[in-house]
Amino acid sequence: MSHAPQQKKDPQAKSERSGARLAVVQALYEMEISGKGTIEALAEFEAFWIGSEVEGITHPPADASFFRDILRGTVDQQRAIDPVLDKALVKGWPLKRIEAVLRAILRAGAYELMFRRDVPARSAITEYVDVAHSFYEGDEPGLVNGVLDRVARDVRAEELALPAGQKG
Numbered sequence: 001m002s003h004a005p006q007q008k009k010d011p012q013a014k015s016e017r018s019g020a021r022l023a024v025v026q027a028l029y030e031m032e033i034s035g036k037g038t039i040e041a042l043a044e045f046e047a048f049w050i051g052s053e054v055e056g057i058t059h060p061p062a063d064a065s066f067f068r069d070i071l072r073g074t075v076d077q078q079r080a081i082d083p084v085l086d087k088a089l090v091k092g093w094p095l096k097r098i099e100a101v102l103r104a105i106l107r108a109g110a111y112e113l114m115f116r117r118d119v120p121a122r123s124a125i126t127e128y129v130d131v132a133h134s135f136y137e138g139d140e141p142g143l144v145n146g147v148l149d150r151v152a153r154d155v156r157a158e159e160l161a162l163p164a165g166q167k168g
Contacts, residue, residue, distance in 0.1 A: 019060035020067035028104035088150035
C-alpha cells in the first residue's frame with residue numbers, strides 16, 4: 001500500500017484562516033454592541049473590512065468560506081457554547097461578566113473546538129491566543145489559553161490524550 005506524499009501546509013491559506021478568525025471576533029463584537037444580525041455582519045465585513053484598511057488599521061485577507069462558517073456557527077450554536085465556557089471559567093466569573101471582545105474570542109474558539117473537528121484542538125487554541133494578542137497586552141491571552149484548553153480537554157479529551165504530533 002503506497003501513501004501519497006503529505007502536502008505541505010500553504011502559509012497563505014493558514015494566514016487567510018488567521019485573518020478569518022480575527023474578522024469573526026471583530027464581527028461578533030460588532031454584532032453584540034450594535035445589535036446587527038448575522039447576515040448584515042457577514043455582508044458588511046466581506047464588503048468593507050476583510051482585506052481593507054479601515055480607520056488606519058489594515059485588516060488581513062481572510063478565507064471567506066471559513067469566516068462565514070465560524071461566524072454563523074458561533075452565533076447558531078451560542079446556546080450550546082456558553083454553558084461549556086461558563087463551566088471552563090473560574091467560579092464567580094460567568095461568561096456574561098467577561099468583556100465583550102474577550103467573550104467573542106472565547107465563543108469563536110469554543111465553536112471551533114466543539115464543532116470543527118477538522119481543526120486540530122491545539123491549533124485552534126494557539127490561533128485564538130494569537131487573536132487575543134491582537135487586542136490585549138495583559139493577562140487576557142493567558143486567560144484565553146487556559147479557558148480554551150479546559151474546553152478542549154472537555155470536548156476533545158481523546159485528541160489531547162494522544163502524543164503531540166499524532167492525529168487520531
